[in-house]
Amino acid sequence: MANGSTAQEPGIETHTISVLVDNESGVLARVTGLFSGRGYNIESLTVAEVDTQEHLSRITLVTSGTPMVIEQIKAQLGRLVPVNKVSDLTVEGPHVSRELALVKVAGTGEKRVESLRIADIFRANVVDSTNDSFIFEIVGKTEKLNAFIALMEPLGLVDVARTGVVAIARGGDAL
Amino acid sequence: MADQLKSGAEIVLKALADQGVEVIFGYPGGSVLPLYDEIFKQNQIRHVLVRHEQAAVHAAEGYARSTGKVGCVLVTSGPGATNAVTGLTDAMLDSIPIVCLTGQVATHLIGNDAFQEADTTGITRQCTKHNYLVKKSEDLARVIHEAFQVASTGRPGPVVVDLPKDILIKDAPYMPPNRVKHKSYKPQIKGDIKSIEQAVEIIANAKRPIFYCGGGVINSGSQASQLLTQFVKMTGYPITLTLMGLGAYPASDPQFLGMLGMHGTYEANLAMYECDVMVAIGARFDDRVTGNLAEFSPNSTKIQIDIDPSSVNKNVAVDLAIIGDVGHVLEDMTKIWKAKQARVDREALKVWWDRIDAWRGRDCLAYEPSDSIIKPQYAIQRLYELTKDKNTYITTEVGQHQMWAAQYYGFEKPNRWMTSGGLGTMGYGFPSSIGVQMAHPDALVVDISGEASFMMNMQEIATAVQYRLPVKVFILNNMYMGMVRQWQELLHGGRYSESYSEALPDFVKLAEAFGAVGLRASKPEDVDDVIKEMIAVDRPVLVDMLVDQSENCYPMIPSGAPHYQMILGPADKEANAISKEGAILV
Numbered sequence: 001m002a003n004g005s006t007a008q009e010p011g012i013e014t015h016t017i018s019v020l021v022d023n024e025s026g027v028l029a030r031v032t033g034l035f036s037g038r039g040y041n042i043e044s045l046t047v048a049e050v051d052t053q054e055h056l057s058r059i060t061l062v063t064s065g066t067p068m069v070i071e072q073i074k075a076q077l078g079r080l081v082p083v084n085k086v087s088d089l090t091v092e093g094p095h096v097s098r099e100l101a102l103v104k105v106a107g108t109g110e111k112r113v114e115s116l117r118i119a120d121i122f123r124a125n126v127v128d129s130t131n132d133s134f135i136f137e138i139v140g141k142t143e144k145l146n147a148f149i150a151l152m153e154p155l156g157l158v159d160v161a162r163t164g165v166v167a168i169a170r171g172g173d174a175l
Numbered sequence: 176m177a178d179q180l181k182s183g184a185e186i187v188l189k190a191l192a193d194q195g196v197e198v199i200f201g202y203p204g205g206s207v208l209p210l211y212d213e214i215f216k217q218n219q220i221r222h223v224l225v226r227h228e229q230a231a232v233h234a235a236e237g238y239a240r241s242t243g244k245v246g247c248v249l250v251t252s253g254p255g256a257t258n259a260v261t262g263l264t265d266a267m268l269d270s271i272p273i274v275c276l277t278g279q280v281a282t283h284l285i286g287n288d289a290f291q292e293a294d295t296t297g298i299t300r301q302c303t304k305h306n307y308l309v310k311k312s313e314d315l316a317r318v319i320h321e322a323f324q325v326a327s328t329g330r331p332g333p334v335v336v337d338l339p340k341d342i343l344i345k346d347a348p349y350m351p352p353n354r355v356k357h358k359s360y361k362p363q364i365k366g367d368i369k370s371i372e373q374a375v376e377i378i379a380n381a382k383r384p385i386f387y388c389g390g391g392v393i394n395s396g397s398q399a400s401q402l403l404t405q406f407v408k409m410t411g412y413p414i415t416l417t418l419m420g421l422g423a424y425p426a427s428d429p430q431f432l433g434m435l436g437m438h439g440t441y442e443a444n445l446a447m448y449e450c451d452v453m454v455a456i457g458a459r460f461d462d463r464v465t466g467n468l469a470e471f472s473p474n475s476t477k478i479q480i481d482i483d484p485s486s487v488n489k490n491v492a493v494d495l496a497i498i499g500d501v502g503h504v505l506e507d508m509t510k511i512w513k514a515k516q517a518r519v520d521r522e523a524l525k526v527w528w529d530r531i532d533a534w535r536g537r538d539c540l541a542y543e544p545s546d547s548i549i550k551p552q553y554a555i556q557r558l559y560e561l562t563k564d565k566n567t568y569i570t571t572e573v574g575q576h577q578m579w580a581a582q583y584y585g586f587e588k589p590n591r592w593m594t595s596g597g598l599g600t601m602g603y604g605f606p607s608s609i610g611v612q613m614a615h616p617d618a619l620v621v622d623i624s625g626e627a628s629f630m631m632n633m634q635e636i637a638t639a640v641q642y643r644l645p646v647k648v649f650i651l652n653n654m655y656m657g658m659v660r661q662w663q664e665l666l667h668g669g670r671y672s673e674s675y676s677e678a679l680p681d682f683v684k685l686a687e688a689f690g691a692v693g694l695r696a697s698k699p700e701d702v703d704d705v706i707k708e709m710i711a712v713d714r715p716v717l718v719d720m721l722v723d724q725s726e727n728c729y730p731m732i733p734s735g736a737p738h739y740q741m742i743l744g745p746a747d748k749e750a751n752a753i754s755k756e757g758a759i760l761v
């Protein structure tokens with residue numbers, strides 16, 4: 001899982017990479033197999049079709065390694081036959097990245113009220129409620145989600161589902 | 176023009192014919208019967224029935240490497256496909272263009288653990304350049320044409336096309352190759368001109384240059400080897416070749432320093448260590464070439480030309496990378512060199528050659544000759560002398576004999592040397608020689624072998640006999656897995672754990688049992704006669720060359736050591752004891 005606050009070894013960088021692929025059977029296995037086979041890290045990976053006419057899917061992955069390893073990861077991704085484009089958002093100018101989490105908190109009394117108060121500060125929405133539980137929906141940068149989840153921990157956090165990061169370059173240009 | 180409908184199997188055969196396939200290496204089975212039926216009905220494409228699917232892929236590799244064309248394989252589902260995996264991985268590591276058609280159970284049975292079902296695309300995903308599972312007969316023609324394009328262009332490699340049985344039976348329209356264009360696959364062929372100009376400048380200004388070239392030159396086509404030879408001769412600079420690159424530059428030329436790397440020559444490795452400019456062409460800085468990375472050629476400016484961006488800066492950081500096909504880049508480089516009227520520094524070059532000649536003076540390939548026992552090096556030297564003027568192709572297995580072949584057999588031209596470099600597959604050479612002989616019926620094809628490697632695919636004698644392929648298996652028989660024994664001697668206190676073959680067949684009788692010819696030499700004076708007879712017999716021959724059992728392969732860079740720490744012979748062994756760290760890297 002992506003965690004911006006984790007102390008890293010010197011020389012290790014975290015990069016967000018967008019990969020545009022043909023949406024064909026096995027393409028995700030090719031990408032994940034590349035990472036496991038060559039011993040690269042995947043901190044987060046998301047995928048969905050973004051062009052239904054051309055059948056193109058966009059994979060956003062967050063990975064870490066030395067600059068030489070990051071360069072290898074991009075070259076190895078580019079070598080896969082169904083890959084149309086590889087773009088390293090971290091080096092290619094500013095970008096926006098977001099993640100969504102569903103956070104389930106169970107409790108009653110003051111803890112329940114406190115969780116609602118914090119959710120309000122974080123602009124998280126309540127998407128499900130029972131007498132003794134909430135499900136919050138929160139969108140933001142990875143760090144924000146981490147902070148929110150950490151605050152929910154003592155208030156009865158029971159379950160978390162996160163989407164992983166999606167990211168896109170700022171400005172008017174396409175990938 | 177309305178496309179006529181054909182059955183899937185007909186479409187496959189038509190697509191193969193349109194791709195110029197002359198021969199398929201394969202083995203039938205339930206799920207590929209419709210294809211075998213089509214093969215039966217036509218005369219254009221020949222089929223060679225191997226005795227094991229691994230051998231089918233190696234034979235196709237031999238065919239591909241000796242011709243520059245795509246090798247074609249056909250195997251059945253399940254065990255047919257899994258047996259092919261070693262061959263596919265071998266082709267992947269050595270960048271050999273292969274299209275492997277695998278049978279598959281019918282689409283409605285996929286995922287049901289049906290008889291002879293295996294997840295072939297899943298299993299082969301990491302050992303192929305690309306693979307396909309065809310789920311509609313309508314896709315067949317396109318996929319097969321694409322498979323040939325992907326296998327043969329860019330950095331070549333194996334492509335698997337998995338063919339469910341129902342897809343081979345259903346009818347669909349055919350599509351010729353010229354109507355197929357892949358939407359995302361576009362390898363970069365031409366190099367960046369600015370970078371090539373920069374490279375010419377760096378090369379011209381070098382004081383201690385070296386060209387370090389590999390299999391990428393061979394893969395780029397014979398034209399690339401000619402361009403390389405011209406360019407290197409124009410500069411007067413020294414050149415070394417990797418195991419995969421042998422033949423890209425004529426071995427007899429004085430500018431050639433021999434092979435580099437773990438069992439490379441003293442002069443090649445020291446020149447790599449001491450150079451100030453290194454020009455890597457179609458070579459990938461493999462660990463067997465670089466030795467200790469921290470001390471690899473510490474003071475050189477490194478230029479790398481490669482078609483695969485992932486080969487650049489993988490193990491060794493380079494100063495200037497040119498992505499493109501070696502042949503195209505060398506052509507541009509030659510033009511720019513001539514246009515700029517680039518001049519080399521003759522004085523510096525003279526000093527550099529003097530140093531190289533001093534290293535050469537060590538005569539690192541010298542060995543202790545013997546009157547009583549056949550030295551393996553001697554056997555290969557004699558084989559070379561007696562076959563060099565013929566139209567000869569050499570394949571090898573893996574181990575000591577492979578390194579001795581690389582050291583003592585000189586290759587003047589590309590595509591004459593077939594060896595398993597990347598994967599190091601014992602059992603590669605013999606089936607590979609069958610593929611070579613199929614492509615070159617009149618040539619002399621010799622598999623330089625060890626007895627252990629040969630036994631990994633010796634069932635293929637039956638194939639050679641069936642198709643009257645007069646391949647020669649030149650077994651350097653020391654009764655050991657020689658390279659394993661050598662490492663056990665150097666690293667594990669001479670405890671020869673499981674590396675001695677207690678029971679070996681009588682290779683002469685074995686040959687005769689298969690209907691081939693067996694010959695044996697046990698003394699140095701027999702060697703020439705046996706080789707001459709081997710050449711003269713127009714049938715498959717097994718030569719059992721009983722060689723010195725304790726001979727080691729030198730020179731040698733102990734694993735984990737830098738290029739300047741070479742063991743030149745038995746006397747050097749003690750002085751260069753291998754560290755624990757080195758032992759891990761074996």
